[in-house]
Amino acid sequence: MNWFNQRFIRDAKKYKLFENSKRVAVAVSGGKDSTTLLHLLKESSDQLNIEVIGLTIDLGIDVGTGYSKKSVEIAVENFKSSGVEYKVIDLKGEYGFTIDKAKNRTGRPVCSACGLSKRYILNAAAEEINADTLATGHNLDDMAQFIFSGYINGNLESLARNALVNAPDRGYKIKKVKPLFFTPESEILHYAILRGFPFIYDPCPYSSEFGSVFQERVGNVLKEMEKEMPGTMINLVQTFEKHVRPLLYNVYSKDEDVGRCKLCGRPTSKGREICSFCSIKNKLTAEPLKNY
Secondary structure (H helix, E strand, O other), X not given: OHHHHHHHHHHHHHOOXXXXXXXXXXXXXXXXXXXXXXXXXXXXXXXXXXXXXXXXXXXOOOOOOOHHHHHHHHHHHHHHHHOOEEEEEEHHHHHOOOHHHHOOOOOOOHHHHHHHHHHHHHHHHHHHOOOOEEEOOOOHHHHHXXXXXXXXXXXXXXXXXXXXXEOOOOOOOOEEEOOOOOOOHHHHHHHHHHXXXXXXXXXXXXXXXXXXXXXXXXXXXXXXXXXXXXXXXXXXHHHHHHHHHHHHHHHHOOOOOOEEOOOOOOEEOOOOOOOHHHHHHHHHHOOOOOOO
């Protein structure tokens, strides 16, 4: 565990994750990765010279499991035990809909609508609490899966922006970092268990959706390769971050003009009057809410 802690601080300094950062918001879902990240950041905050604030979203995912309720309760338990200031954003209370309601009603797969909503809300919430940096718990397995899937789908623009550190750009004010970018999921799981952190074991009820099934299959292929050829994932991610992504960035992620959503005032693609989040929100709140 000491080695794990030391590597975390070493990597944070080596890759200058928190250079010029003062107030860091950490997104906590209640899962092992974000929970571990919260505690690591809080415990190393003096060495990194940062203040840590917790953010969690009640997405309203239930479908008979109480998934979001459990997740938020666990996130708050960790905020309190680590002694950090925190904010809970209630998707239904603040934006008028839930992810349960978004299923089959937005023109997007439910996981796409959920991911878009989380990105929008976390950016907005981080700005509201005057954070300058947003940290998320993406691990090595997540990154390897995203990169491999991006190659298969040819989604080069998204790959170009999938960095260890994303400086504020395209109208956004918050720097985004992924401190567990090079840390295997299995190591995080063992660390969280050994430290006794409470976290939710249950998978999201929507993890069986088509898009998630594809991602799961990609992940299983990578795990088999890792088993047969240890080091496959770290080599894939390190090579991408060091050699491939900079080339893609030069092509796809140059500074570009962005518009402002006429409803919320936040950044949107140039030429679009309404951002994607407000478009989803409009579809889901155009009629009275029923049983959500």
